[in-house]
Structures are given as structure tokens and as C-alpha cells.
Amino acid sequence: MSEPKRSGGAQRPGSTDRDSGAGPVSEPTAGSPVWRPSGATRVVGVIGWPVRHSLSPAIHNAAFRAVGLDWAYVAFEVGPGRAVDAIDAMRVLGLAGLNVTMPHKADVGAALDRCTAIAEALGAVNTVSRRGDALIGDNTDGPGFLDAIRLDEGFDPVGRRCLVIGAGGAARAVVRALADAGAAEVVVVNRTPERAEAAAALAGPIGRVGVAAEAGEADLVVNATPIGMPDSDEPTPIDQTPPLLPVEPAHLGSGQLVVDLVYHPAVTPLVDAARAAGAVAVNGLGMLIHQAAHAFRLWTGEDPPLEVMSAAALVELGSRNEGSGVPANLPKKD
Numbered sequence: 001m002s003e004p005k006r007s008g009g010a011q012r013p014g015s016t017d018r019d020s021g022a023g024p025v026s027e028p029t030a031g032s033p034v035w036r037p038s039g040a041t042r043v044v045g046v047i048g049w050p051v052r053h054s055l056s057p058a059i060h061n062a063a064f065r066a067v068g069l070d071w072a073y074v075a076f077e078v079g080p081g082r083a084v085d086a087i088d089a090m091r092v093l094g095l096a097g098l099n100v101t102m103p104h105k106a107d108v109g110a111a112l113d114r115c116t117a118i119a120e121a122l123g124a125v126n127t128v129s130r131r132g133d134a135l136i137g138d139n140t141d142g143p144g145f146l147d148a149i150r151l152d153e154g155f156d157p158v159g160r161r162c163l164v165i166g167a168g169g170a171a172r173a174v175v176r177a178l179a180d181a182g183a184a185e186v187v188v189v190n191r192t193p194e195r196a197e198a199a200a201a202l203a204g205p206i207g208r209v210g211v212a213a214e215a216g217e218a219d220l221v222v223n224a225t226p227i228g229m230p231d232s233d234e235p236t237p238i239d240q241t242p243p244l245l246p247v248e249p250a251h252l253g254s255g256q257l258v259v260d261l262v263y264h265p266a267v268t269p270l271v272d273a274a275r276a277a278g279a280v281a282v283n284g285l286g287m288l289i290h291q292a293a294h295a296f297r298l299w300t301g302e303d304p305p306l307e308v309m310s311a312a313a314l315v316e317l318g319s320r321n322e323g324s325g326v327p328a329n330l331p332k333k334d
């Protein structure tokens with residue numbers, strides 16, 4: 001297999017390429033009017049618990065400013081079990097759209113007027129938009145993942161062997177998206193076998209349950225577990241490779257694309273190990289940006305300013321790295 005090629009699309013999240021054309025994303029330039037919310041401002045947001053560390057407000061507000069929309073994006077902390085109340089509030093308050101994150105993705109559907117076929121199939125809604133008075137539930141995780149591998153990494157899933165580790169909401173969206181995109185095989189690896197079976201079934205006849213050691217035969221390896229996140233330090237039964245790796249690096253190498261859906265730290269243990277093994281490896285920031293771009297288009301009907309959104313996420317992540325002034329989330333150059 002040839003090395004995955006990079007092409008256009010978003011500034012590659014985590015890349016050090018500053019030549020994207022993305023200007024300042026949160027500060028007004030000299031002479032430019034400062035945006036202030038007005039009585040006509042359209043409001044969108046995200047509901048989740050917890051949600052105050054979400055990158056989405058930074059990403060979307062930068063996008064609204066960049067394209068000159070009088071829109072604002074805010075985070076609403078909505079406690080467990082309150083998803084339906086939140087959708088009722090959305091109707092009353094006239095919110096133009098919502099993102100939905102844990103723990104509400106499975107619950108909001110019941111309160112909506114209808115859901116797209118993919119949201120129905122996944123049993124999860126991550127984006128709510130308005131069509132007239134109707135509220136429509138959609139799921140942009142799969143399209144966001146596909147855009148990230150196609151546009152940012154030049155990886156076409158058609159005819160490719162794919163291995164996905166995890167069987168939760170993100171994994172299910174990725175499994176289904178890869179199957180719909182024409183992958184030859186989607187192998188699902190998960191510590192809970194029943195959940196692996198259910199996720200693999202989303203890929204139809206090309207889906208099956210497997211083990212992490214099969215990663216060596218895959219063109220694309222995706223980590224859709226939290227392993228590698230700073231607070232994920234419990235030992236994993238997958239491949240028995242402590243610390244904090246969902247797959248043994250010996251199964252990774254040249255010619256593979258490895259995508260870790262975790263994006264903080266920018267260079268996750270898996271990304272680091274996969275690069276050391278010779279694979280092309282990226283974190284999940286690309287998927288985050290592209291799923292946000294799909295939501296932006298659904299809500300506003302406008303083309304999303306991908307470079308601005310990507311730069312805003314990097315700035316926000318960098319600002320969370322207290323003190324250094326250097327966005328430590330930026331990975332080593334490939």
C-alpha cells in the first residue's frame with residue numbers, strides 16, 4: 001500500500017503549518033468592527049455534562065466572526081436525564097441549532113420531530129437543526145471522520161481494510177461511515193465482546209469482530225477508546241500493552257494510517273508510538289473540526305471556514321497549556 005497522501009481541506013489539526021491563510025481568530029483586526037451580540041443574534045450551542053471544557057464555542061464563534069454572521073455559540077451544562085427538557089427549551093428560546101454530547105446523545109431523539117437515517121441507525125444524535133418549526137436530529141461524527149481522513153490525510157477508504165478499536169458512540173459512527181464509504185473490511189476490537197458485535201453489525205457483511213493483533217493487516221487503524229487521554233490510566237485488557245496503548249506498536253508500521261480520536265494531548269501515546277513504528281498517525285482534532293463544519297453548514301447554510309475553525313481549536317488548546325505561551329498540543333513535525 002502506498003503512503004497516504006495529504007491534500008487540501010482544513011489546516012491539518014496539530015500540524016505546524018502556519019501558511020493556512022487563517023488570520024487572528026478571536027481578536028478583531030485593526031479597523032475592523034467589533035462584533036457584539038444584538039437582539040437579532042442567532043444562538044446555537046452544545047448541551048452536555050460536563051461541557052465547560054468543550055472546544056466547540058471557540059471553533060464556532062471564530063467561524064461566525066470569519067464569515068460575518070451575527071450568530072453566537074454557547075455551552076449549556078445540562079445534567080443527566082434533562083435532555084428532553086433541553087430540547088423543549090430549545091423550542092421555547094428559539095435556538096437555531098444544538099450540538100449534543102455525552103450523556104445525552106441517545107436521549108434527545110425522542111424529543112425531536114425526526115432524525116436522519118444515520119442518526120436512527122446509530123441511535124445517537126450529535127447535531128440538532130431547524131427546518132421551519134421542525135427540529136431534526138443528525139449525526140455528523142461519521143461524515144466528520146471521513147472528511148478528516150480523505151481531505152486532510154488523502155486516505156480513500158474504498159477497498160481498504162480497517163480496524164476500529166472501541167465500540168462506543170464514536171466507534172459506531174466510524175464503523176458505519178467506513179462501511180458506507182466502501183471499505184473492504186471493518187474489524188471491530190473491544191473489551192466488551194457484545195458491544196463489539198453490535199458495532200460490527202453496523203458495517204453489514206464487511207464487519208466482524210477481531211483482535212488488536214490484526215492491526216498489522218489493516219490499512220487504517222482507528223482508536224475510538226479514551227485510552228491515551230490523561231485521565232485514562234486504568235490498565236486495558238486489549239493486547240496487554242501497558243501503559244496506555246490500545247494496540248501493540250509491533251502491529252503498526254509503514255503504509256498505514258493510524259487515527260487516534262483522542263486529541264488532547266496532541267501527540268497521544270498511540271500517535272507517538274505509531275509514528276515511531278513508521279505509520280502516518282494523527283489525532284482526533286481533524287474529526288472534531290470536520291464534524292463541526294458539517295453542523296455549521298446544517299445550521300447556517302454557509303460554507304464553513306475550515307482553516308479558521310482549525311486555527312481556533314489550536315489556539316484554544318494552546319491557551320490551556322498554562323504558562324508556556326507555546327501551544328504544547330502542537331505535535332512534532334512529521
Ligand code: NAP
Pocket residue numbers: 141166167168169170171190191192195223224225226227229232234235236237238261262263284285287288289291
Ligand atoms: P464511549 O461511548 O464511552 O465508548 C468508549 C469505548 O472505549 C467503549 O467501547 C469502551 O469499551 C472503550 N474503553 C473505555 N475505556 C477503556 C479501557 N480502559 N480499555 C479498553 N477499552 C476501553 O465513548 P465515545 O463517545 O465513543 O468516545 C470514545 C473516544 O473518542 C473518547 O476518547 C472521545 O473523547 C473520543 N471522541 C473523539 C471525537 C472527535 O471528534 N475527535 C468524537 C467523539 C469521541 P466497553 O464497550 O468495553 O466499555
